[in-house]
Amino acid sequence: MTTQPPRPQLIDGLTEPRLSDVPRLLWWGQRGYWHGATHGPVKGRVVSAFYAVMWWPTWPALLVGQMIVVKRSAARYYLSPDRDAVLAIVATRDGWRVEDHLSARPGKKRGKALRALVLPALRAQADAAGVAIYATAASDKLAKDYADDLPGLVDVGPGRLRGRRLRREPGAASADCSSTDP
Numbered sequence: 001m002t003t004q005p006p007r008p009q010l011i012d013g014l015t016e017p018r019l020s021d022v023p024r025l026l027w028w029g030q031r032g033y034w035h036g037a038t039h040g041p042v043k044g045r046v047v048s049a050f051y052a053v054m055w056w057p058t059w060p061a062l063l064v065g066q067m068i069v070v071k072r073s074a075a076r077y078y079l080s081p082d083r084d085a086v087l088a089i090v091a092t093r094d095g096w097r098v099e100d101h102l103s104a105r106p107g108k109k110r111g112k113a114l115r116a117l118v119l120p121a122l123r124a125q126a127d128a129a130g131v132a133i134y135a136t137a138a139s140d141k142l143a144k145d146y147a148d149d150l151p152g153l154v155d156v157g158p159g160r161l162r163g164r165r166l167r168r169e170p171g172a173a174s175a176d177c178s179s180t181d182p
Helices: 019-037 042-071 109-127 140-149
Strands: 075-079 085-092 095-102 134-135 152-156 164-169
Touching: 019 042, 019 095, 042 075, 085 109, 085 140, 095 109, 109 134, 109 140, 134 140, 140 152, 140 164
Parallel strands: 095 134
Antiparallel strands: 075 085, 085 095, 134 164, 152 164
16 A cells, blocks of 8 residues: 655745635636647647636636645645745655646746746655656646756656646656765
8 A cells, every 4th residue: 555645845935825825826727728728739729728718617616626725735835936826746645746837927937937946846855755756737848848847757648638747756867966965
């Protein structure tokens, strides 16, 4: 039986969203769907457009659901210093899953700036704890960006509805990472 690893630790300089931030995070998700509906391959655009349209009649339930997921004990949400991007990491039996990578202005590199703050610390924590990191990137471009930002992250196949599934085993690409350890 596999046990669930602990959730990742806080990272200096980053905060966690408050419940009062949840409506904003939900809106960022909607903006991200519209961004996805106008960028990338046709299949991803269609799925994103569907999500964007379905967001409107379901937003009250989505709001309640988002409040619950932000506060669940297995999740750690990292909010950027400018409070304009968020990245969630959720502890599961399979490792740490990247979720809710959202920004106030999709396509303006705010998510990339946040990844630059989170991923090096997350990589070190995951390697120390022997935990894999995995994600489903919404597009091939985002999958490449994730792989560029997190050494050892590899493409393991297509996502269920869109994008690419990615995984990094603990200690992967350690030869590529600078370290002061002997």
